[in-house]
Amino acid sequence: MADFQTSTHRANWIFTTQELDDKYNAARQRAIQTLEKYGATLMEVDVDGTLSYPEPQINSKDNADKHSRPKPLTIEEERYMRVFYENKLQEVCNNFHFPHKIQATALIYFKRFYLQWSVMQHHPKNIMLTCIYAACKIEENHVSAEELGKGISQDHQLILNNEMIVYQSLEFDLIVYAPYRSIDGFVNDMEEFCPVKDDQLHVLKAIHETARMEVDKIMLTDAPLLFPPGQLALAALRSSNEVHKVLDFERYLRSILSRQSSAHTVSELIESLNSIDSWVRGYKFPSEKDLKHINRKLKSCWGLSSHDENKKREKKSKHKSKKSSNETQNVPSHTDL
Amino acid sequence: MGDTNSNNGNNTNNNNKKPEWLQQYDLLGKIGEGTYGLVFLARIKSSTNRGKSIAIKKFKQSKDGDGVSPTAIREIMLLREISHENVVKLVNVHINHVDMSLYLAFDYAEHDLYEIIRHHRDKVNHSISSYTVKSFLWQLLNGLNYLHSNWIIHRDLKPSNILVMGEGDEQGVVKIADFGLARIYQAPLKSLADNGVVVTIWYRAPELLLGAKHYTSAVDMWAVGCIFAELLTLKPLFQGAEVKATPNPFQLDQLDKIFKVLGHPTLEKWPTLASLPHWQQDVQHIQGHKYDNTGLNTVVHLPPKSAAYDLLSKMLEYDPRKRITAAQALEHEYFRNDPLPGRNALVSPNADKAVNYPTRPVDRTTDFEGTTSLQPSQPVSSGNAVSGSIPGAHGGTLRSGPRQMPVGPSTATGEKKGHWNGDDWIPSTAEIKALRLWRHTGSERYIWFIMLELIRYLSECKVEMLCHHYLETLSFISRRQNLKIKDHRVYLFSVRCLSALTSILLLQVLMVSWEVKEAPTAH
Numbered sequence: 030m031a032d033f034q035t036s037t038h039r040a041n042w043i044f045t046t047q048e049l050d051d052k053y054n055a056a057r058q059r060a061i062q063t064l065e066k067y068g069a070t071l072m073e074v075d076v077d078g079t080l081s082y083p084e085p086q087i088n089s090k091d092n093a094d095k096h097s098r099p100k101p102l103t104i105e106e107e108r109y110m111r112v113f114y115e116n117k118l119q120e121v122c123n124n125f126h127f128p129h130k131i132q133a134t135a136l137i138y139f140k141r142f143y144l145q146w147s148v149m150q151h152h153p154k155n156i157m158l159t160c161i162y163a164a165c166k167i168e169e170n171h172v173s174a175e176e177l178g179k180g181i182s183q184d185h186q187l188i189l190n191n192e193m194i195v196y197q198s199l200e201f202d203l204i205v206y207a208p209y210r211s212i213d214g215f216v217n218d219m220e221e222f223c224p225v226k227d228d229q230l231h232v233l234k235a236i237h238e239t240a241r242m243e244v245d246k247i248m249l250t251d252a253p254l255l256f257p258p259g260q261l262a263l264a265a266l267r268s269s270n271e272v273h274k275v276l277d278f279e280r281y282l283r284s285i286l287s288r289q290s291s292a293h294t295v296s297e298l299i300e301s302l303n304s305i306d307s308w309v310r311g312y313k314f315p316s317e318k319d320l321k322h323i324n325r326k327l328k329s330c331w332g333l334s335s336h337d338e339n340k341k342r343e344k345k346s347k348h349k350s351k352k353s354s355n356e357t358q359n360v361p362s363h364t365d366l
Numbered sequence: 367m368g369d370t371n372s373n374n375g376n377n378t379n380n381n382n383k384k385p386e387w388l389q390q391y392d393l394l395g396k397i398g399e400g401t402y403g404l405v406f407l408a409r410i411k412s413s414t415n416r417g418k419s420i421a422i423k424k425f426k427q428s429k430d431g432d433g434v435s436p437t438a439i440r441e442i443m444l445l446r447e448i449s450h451e452n453v454v455k456l457v458n459v460h461i462n463h464v465d466m467s468l469y470l471a472f473d474y475a476e477h478d479l480y481e482i483i484r485h486h487r488d489k490v491n492h493s494i495s496s497y498t499v500k501s502f503l504w505q506l507l508n509g510l511n512y513l514h515s516n517w518i519i520h521r522d523l524k525p526s527n528i529l530v531m532g533e534g535d536e537q538g539v540v541k542i543a544d545f546g547l548a549r550i551y552q553a554p555l556k557s558l559a560d561n562g563v564v565v566t567i568w569y570r571a572p573e574l575l576l577g578a579k580h581y582t583s584a585v586d587m588w589a590v591g592c593i594f595a596e597l598l599t600l601k602p603l604f605q606g607a608e609v610k611a612t613p614n615p616f617q618l619d620q621l622d623k624i625f626k627v628l629g630h631p632t633l634e635k636w637p638t639l640a641s642l643p644h645w646q647q648d649v650q651h652i653q654g655h656k657y658d659n660t661g662l663n664t665v666v667h668l669p670p671k672s673a674a675y676d677l678l679s680k681m682l683e684y685d686p687r688k689r690i691t692a693a694q695a696l697e698h699e700y701f702r703n704d705p706l707p708g709r710n711a712l713v714s715p716n717a718d719k720a721v722n723y724p725t726r727p728v729d730r731t732t733d734f735e736g737t738t739s740l741q742p743s744q745p746v747s748s749g750n751a752v753s754g755s756i757p758g759a760h761g762g763t764l765r766s767g768p769r770q771m772p773v774g775p776s777t778a779t780g781e782k783k784g785h786w787n788g789d790d791w792i793p794s795t796a797e798i799k800a801l802r803l804w805r806h807t808g809s810e811r812y813i814w815f816i817m818l819e820l821i822r823y824l825s826e827c828k829v830e831m832l833c834h835h836y837l838e839t840l841s842f843i844s845r846r847q848n849l850k851i852k853d854h855r856v857y858l859f860s861v862r863c864l865s866a867l868t869s870i871l872l873l874q875v876l877m878v879s880w881e882v883k884e885a886p887t888a889h
Contacts, residue, residue, distance in 0.1 A: 192433045203443035
């Protein structure tokens with residue numbers, strides 16, 4: 030669909046910062062409620078796509094003193110977890126040499142999914158893989174779940190189990206607009222805006238390249254949920270232009286707005302771009318130490334901690350292969366998934 | 367949408383109870399069937415929209431073990447983005463968690479162009495009024511223009527996919543349906559062959575028949591041209607016999623039918639012709655063959671100087687780059703001449719009597735799971751799909767896949783059980799070929815007569831497994847011939863005869879060395 034203006038992306042999936050915070054809070058609250066009720070948060074997604082809550086723990090009342098009850102992740106810790114797996118997602122896509130579009134689509138699916146759910150409820154590793162799988166399906170670059178699973182030595186059944194819940198959580202709004210195309214468009218446009226001589230074409234090529242890398246960074250922040258893809262692209266191009274110094278960017282922005290007879294002013298647009306920049310600057314990747322800590326907490330939230338681990342494992346292996354249940358408990362680090 | 371998140375909050379025991387989403391509907395029965403799955407008619411129970419009719423399309427779960435059907439997902443994702451008066455409206459998406467199948471709920475349309483054309487041809491025996499034809503065409507183009515300007519190519523336009531609303535405030539409004547094959551054309555396009563899906567060839571554009579790998583919106587306009595002609599003459603314009611093979615075989619007969627009417631394409635008129643694979647290879651000597659140009663105008667009975675003829679010939683332009691676009695077509699003189707097109711295509715503002723079209727047959731024996739609750743002796747009235755291919759016609763429904771519906775245990779006729787299995791008789795694709803060929807000859811009455819004759823002869827034949835498409839074909843024929851199959855015994859016998867007949871026909875086909883190199887295996 031070429032028309033972003035009438036898209037579900039624009040209508041349903043661009044939020045204000047406030048709305049975004051509310052959604053993250055609400056998802057976390059739902060997970061906490063589950064935790065209080067059942068003593069654990071991880072949802073079981075069965076082969077048929079049905080969801081079930083963790084089994085209420087009979088002894089949870091007895092254990093309910095402050096020390097043994099699992100503590101929920103903080104908002105910040107949840108964010109770290111998503112950040113970690115978004116990086117993994119890019120890594121996996123790069124390893125498979127998927128086009129940028131697929132990576133961007135998968136990332137946006139992942140972000141949207143965790144507006145509805147907390148990482149405490151669905152294992153981000155599985156969701157990440159399913160998002161990649163779904164993005165391949167939608168972008169007509171079909172890769173079988175088995176192939177995908179094999180490539181990263183993961184159980185492909187976990188990918189398939191989560192497919193329907195991902196579509197559902199995305200409310201079947203599956204067409205997303207990535208900023209990469211917008212960059213292509215703007216670079217073409219720039220060629221006309223500031224006619225360069227043939228020997229200078231490499232300058233535009235350079236600005237194009239750098240902008241793509243900038244977008245990769247932007248895609249890892251919350252900005253894609255806050256700004257339309259065109260603005261994300263312009264922010265990336267502006268940063269790129271600061272490196273290569275090809276054109277007067279503000280003049281270029283003015284020319285775009287005047288041509289589109291847009292209702293927005295240049296200062297509004299610049300404000301948006303600044304805000305996108307600040308998202309990129311504020312981006313924080315969790316430290317090794319943070320990750321370890323979060324994972325320990327997450328594991329206990331998932332009901333996989335020490336005392337009843339064996340019981341859980343036993344229960345799980347009824348549904349899933351041994352391999353996968355072991356993997357669910359792996360501590361994510363930089364080296365594994 | 368709708369109930370998609372209903373599972374987030376409650377974990378109900380998903381036992382055999384009716385799923386929650388299903389309880390909001392009264393299921394009336396099956397109205398269609400295709401390779402994608404089944405279509406049901408249902409009514410809304412809730413007070414806000416009580417009694418509103420809904421068509422529910424159930425997608426089969428894909429069997430290759432690779433998750434949710436890509437066709438279903440593609441259709442949903444496109445329908446979620448589009449909204450236009452002349453495009454079918456997706457009301458809701460439901461998931462049946464028990465078997466992971468997807469159910470798409472659409473506003474129900476009582477008619478479609480296939481049924482309307484058939485009604486005029488077989489029942490009322492007069493052509494469709496010029497007001498109605500023009501209104502259908504205008505609305506079809508209007509919907510298509512919307513799709514094309516949103517970079518969507520439909521790719522499978524045919525009369526059965528063009529729905530027309532029945533009584534109500536949208537009466538006579540055209541709705542384009544079935545987006546299972548639709549594509550966004552900025553996306554990387556794969557060739558038809560890569561998709562592994564069957565598209566009716568009668569409406570297929572010549573550039574595709576000649577092996578073009580990439581689609582443009584012009585392929586839809588060719589189909590509109592074919593549909594326009596069919597609305598005028600009540601007969602499909604180019605009824606080629608399909609070569610059924612994978613991947614994407616060369617459809618000589620279809621091209622032959624086109625060339626016979628429109629003349630041979632030339633490089634002067636169509637410069638890019640030379641680059642098309644089948645033209646280049648010219649294995650079938652299509653370049654050398656000479657055609658007497660029958661003339662489109664005589665086929666469609668239009669004066670060559672009329673606006674209607676001018677528009678039609680611009681839609682059936684060989685060169686896709688010169689072919690008229692939907693937007694241009696809407697501006698055509700034809701739509702500015704009397705009678706002007708209207709929103710209610712079925713009832714002219716000049717209030718001449720409206721034709722009473724039959725309502726869709728509803729098979730009340732099939733439930734949502736697709737299982738039939740009655741005895742197999744009841745012939746399935748293969749009603750027409752709401753937004754899918756028509757069983758028994760246009761070749762859309764014949765399955766080349768594994769046969770799944772063994773019907774009619776021979777015990778019902780009191781016969782001895784044999785171990786003869788219909789499946790190993792002849793390759794299924796060959797059967798389909800034969801059936802198609804036979805359908806296109808149009809001599810059903812004759813065939814029917816032979817069939818009755820053959821009943822006696824074939825009564826010893828021990829048929830146990832009956833392929834579903836035989837049933838469809840049979841009910842198709844019986845409807846065409848206004849024959850009522852009352853007796854189960856006769857019915858079963860006839861089906862057997864039909865099976866025998868296909869093999870006889872196949873032999874003939876092989877003998878005249880039809881343009882098939884080998885009988886490919888069904889995939």
